[in-house]
Amino acid sequence: MTKPKSDVAQNTWEFLRDPMITPTGFREYDARWKYPDAINLPGITALGLGLGTQMYKRGIDPVIAVGNDYRDYSLSIKNALILGLMRAGIQVKDIGPALSPMAYFSQFHLDVPAVAMVTASHNPNGWTGVKMGFDRPLTHGPDEMGELRDIVLNGAWELRDGGGYEFVDGVKEAYIQDLVGDFKMSRKLKVVCATGNGTASAFAPEILERIGVEVVPSHNELDYTFPNYNPNPEDMHMLHDMADTLKASGADLALGFDGDGDRCGVVDDEGEEIFADKVGVIMARDLSKIYPGSTFVADVKSTGLFASDPELHKNGVKADYWKTGHSHMKRRVKELGALAGFEKSGHYFLAEPVGRGYDCGMRVAVEICKLMDRNPDMSMSDLRKALPKTYSTPTMSPYCADTEKYDVLQRLVDKLVAKHEAGDTFAGKKIDTVVTVNGARVILENGSWGLVRASSNTPNLVVVCESSESEDELRAIFKEIDDVIRTEPSVGDYDQTI
Numbered sequence: 001m002t003k004p005k006s007d008v009a010q011n012t013w014e015f016l017r018d019p020m021i022t023p024t025g026f027r028e029y030d031a032r033w034k035y036p037d038a039i040n041l042p043g044i045t046a047l048g049l050g051l052g053t054q055m056y057k058r059g060i061d062p063v064i065a066v067g068n069d070y071r072d073y074s075l076s077i078k079n080a081l082i083l084g085l086m087r088a089g090i091q092v093k094d095i096g097p098a099l100s101p102m103a104y105f106s107q108f109h110l111d112v113p114a115v116a117m118v119t120a121s122h123n124p125n126g127w128t129g130v131k132m133g134f135d136r137p138l139t140h141g142p143d144e145m146g147e148l149r150d151i152v153l154n155g156a157w158e159l160r161d162g163g164g165y166e167f168v169d170g171v172k173e174a175y176i177q178d179l180v181g182d183f184k185m186s187r188k189l190k191v192v193c194a195t196g197n198g199t200a201s202a203f204a205p206e207i208l209e210r211i212g213v214e215v216v217p218s219h220n221e222l223d224y225t226f227p228n229y230n231p232n233p234e235d236m237h238m239l240h241d242m243a244d245t246l247k248a249s250g251a252d253l254a255l256g257f258d259g260d261g262d263r264c265g266v267v268d269d270e271g272e273e274i275f276a277d278k279v280g281v282i283m284a285r286d287l288s289k290i291y292p293g294s295t296f297v298a299d300v301k302s303t304g305l306f307a308s309d310p311e312l313h314k315n316g317v318k319a320d321y322w323k324t325g326h327s328h329m330k331r332r333v334k335e336l337g338a339l340a341g342f343e344k345s346g347h348y349f350l351a352e353p354v355g356r357g358y359d360c361g362m363r364v365a366v367e368i369c370k371l372m373d374r375n376p377d378m379s380m381s382d383l384r385k386a387l388p389k390t391y392s393t394p395t396m397s398p399y400c401a402d403t404e405k406y407d408v409l410q411r412l413v414d415k416l417v418a419k420h421e422a423g424d425t426f427a428g429k430k431i432d433t434v435v436t437v438n439g440a441r442v443i444l445e446n447g448s449w450g451l452v453r454a455s456s457n458t459p460n461l462v463v464v465c466e467s468s469e470s471e472d473e474l475r476a477i478f479k480e481i482d483d484v485i486r487t488e489p490s491v492g493d494y495d496q497t498i
Contacts, residue, residue, distance in 0.1 A: 003155030004046050010036060019046040024402040025129070026149035028142050028456040029327030032120060032129030035073060039128070041080040048084020048116075049159075050152035051132060054144075055090060055114055057151075060134050062162070063091045064114040065106040067098030069260045070199040071120070072224045077128050078118040082165065085116070089160025095171040099199055099261030100131055101360035102175045107136040108356060109174050115139075119199075119260040122232035123458065125224070131260075133327075137358035138334065141327040176207055179362050185212035187376045189369060192216045192254035192267070194242045196231025197223040200257035200361065207362055208255075213369055216249045218242065218256075231258050233265025233346050234395055236496060239273040247271050253380040255368065257361045262326070263346035264361035266368065268380035275392060277302035279368075280342030281309060282383045286371045287339060287354065288315035297332050297341035297349070299324040300438045301464045303390060304447050306342070310388075323438040325456050326359050333357055344395060344464065391467040391474040397460035398485065399492030405454045405461060408488050412452055412461075413440040415484050426450075427476035442481070450477040452485060461491060474498070 001019060008020040015036075022038035025031055031047065033039040039047075055062055064085060068078040075097075082092050095106050103117040114134050120127035133139035140148065151157060193208055193215045195201040201220045208215050218241070219228045229237045233256040242254040246267055254267035266279045274282075281303060284296050293316040298306040306312065306319040322332040326347050333341040333349045334357055341349035347359040355363050375383065400408055413436055420431040420442070429444040439453025439462070450465040463481055467474040478498060485491055 001042070001046060001049065001155075004043055004153060008040065015040055017042060019043040021046065021152060023149065023153060026145050029140055029145060029325050030121075030129055030131055030457055031145070032123065032127060032457055034126055035077065035128040041076065044077055044080035045084040046152055046157070047130065048081040049088050049157040050084075050148055051116060052085045052088020052090040053151050053157040054148050055134065056088070056158065056160070058134065061113045062089055063093065063112045064116055065093045065095055065103060065110055065112050066116045067095045067103040067106070067118070069099070069119040070097055070202070070222055070224055071125060071128070073128065074118050081116060081118060081130065086163030086165060087159055088157060089162040091162075091164045092166070094165065094167045096167065096169070097199070097202070098172070099203060099362070101262050101358060101362060102172060104137060104358040104360070105175045105178060105356070106171050109171060110168065117260070121260045121262070121457070122230065122258040124230050125226060137356050138330050139327045141331060176203065176210070179207055179366050180210045183211055183366070183370065185369060185373050187373055188214070189372055190214040190216060190249070190251040191369070192218050192242055192245045192249060192251045193220060194218040194238065194245065194254060194256035195220050196229055196238060196256070196259070197221060197226055198231035198257070198259040200231070200261040203261060203362055204255070204257055204365065208365065208369070211366060211369055216245065216251050218245045218254070233258055233263055234276070236273070236394060239265060239267060242267045243271040243273060252372070255365045258346065261361050262359040264348065264364040264368075265346050266380070268384055270381040272381060272384065274380075274384055275344060275394070276346040277342060277344040278305070278384065278387060280348065281305045281312070281387055283348070283367065283371060284317065284340065284342070285309070285311050285315070286374065288312060288317050291339055292316050294318070294339035295320060295336050297322050297329060297336065297338045299329060299343040300435065300441050300453065301344035301395065301451055301462065302342060303392065303466055304449060304468070305388060305390065308388070308447060321435070321437070324453060330357060330359070391471050393463070393465045393474065393478060393498050394496060396463045396497055397455060397458070397495045398463065400454070400459060400461045400490060402459045404490050405459065408490060409439060409452070409454045409461065411488065412484055415487065416440040416442055416452075426480050427473055448473060448477060450481040452481055460495070461485065
């Protein structure tokens with residue numbers, strides 16, 4: 001196989017023969033491309049060759065579990081990837097259609113060292129990608145992704161004998177049984193189960209029913225055209241639809257899952273969409289009663305309540321704010337021995353003895369139901385209202401090209417740090433500190449904050465703001481952040497705003 005090219009014209013002889021891979025598809029912790037615009041099937045095979053070569057280079061036992069999400073082209077992508085892995089001398093265990101957390105589970109269930117999951121997660125149709133990892137429950141971070149990129153783009157793979165293929169049946173059933181165990185609800189609970197016609201449709205309703213929940217179905221028919229909305233529980237379209245279904249059905253809460261099932265979103269019994277970081281605080285409060293003195297990791301997009309909540313303080317909780325991204329968070333949870341990690345995007349990383357440390361929306365759904373069972377006299381809205389009041393934005397994403405976003409972000413970080421160093425006010429308040437572990441989180445003297453960072457998966461910046469005081473202050477913080485962003489002419493419109 002020849003060294004990949006960054007551009008090969010479609011509908012040509014060469015497109016069916018020569019590998020094409022756009023370098024920007026190798027991101028911080030995932031590999032994602034528009035297909036077939038930015039990668040072709042020979043390019044996917046080259047990716048498999050590179051991944052197999054990387055396994056040998058790192059001394060990983062040459063066995064890998066491989067799965068794919070429910071998109072019409074994902075099976076073709078997976079088969080092309082498997083071909084490359086086998087040519088690199090890897091024994092492939094194909095677990096079939098899967099959720100990402102089912103693929104992670106298969107590493108434990110089959111006792112294999114490596115995993116590759118073909119999925120574009122919540123990205124719209126037309127995208128593909130691979131989530132991969134060697135050290136369970138971890139997935140590739142920037143170092144591993146950089147090494148893989150260099151192997152693939154330079155054609156530095158090695159062909160080896162010994163590759164093989166086995167289709168392994170029964171992993172789905174084992175995964176569901178692992179989640180459900182012998183738990184049964186003792187209180188009645190009626191739950192809207194929203195899957196947006198994505199892969200979670202084949203899992204979530206069954207899991208909830210098996211623990212004794214009354215399920216109100218919402219777009220649970222598998223349909224890879226996504227006829228209702230793109231399954232993304234961070235997107236207000238999905239959350240509003242969940243709220244509408246909840247109000248029409250009189251359900252106790254609504255749970256929604258993204259395209260590959262590693263995230264979970266929540267709407268309470270009053271139809272209030274609870275952002276995932278606030279759900280994380282509710283879960284942390286409950287878990288810290290059972291496991292006092294626990295450490296919880298939160299990403300930089302998340303609420304400041306993990307550090308300031310009096311109930312968490314009372315239970316001896318230690319809070320750690322870290323880089324956004326499932327790979328970064330999994331690694332941090334393992335490194336600190338934390339009980340759980342929470343991301344505003346809806347990725348939760350529940351570690352032993354609750355989970356295995358990887359992000360699993362189905363595990364979160366089960367644990368939320370268990371939480372409700374432990375609090376039989378409280379509704380989800382009661383639990384929400386018990387939190388200290390803050391005002392926060394959704395995650396907002398102004399367009400910025402992949403080739404420019406990190407340079408743009410560095411200039412924005414420098415400008416925001418300069419404001420702090422100059423003693424400038426921000427939304428009428430003094431800046432307490434600017435945290436630059438992942439973009440810039442500008443924290444004000446009253447604990448309110450605004451964040452700008454670069455998206456790791458799409459051509460966007462990411463903006464999130466939270467006020468501890470008022471809606472007016474929230475809007476003022478957003479305006480301050482946006483005014484700085486607008487000094488960069490290459491930044492485009494927001495996908496949503498306040």
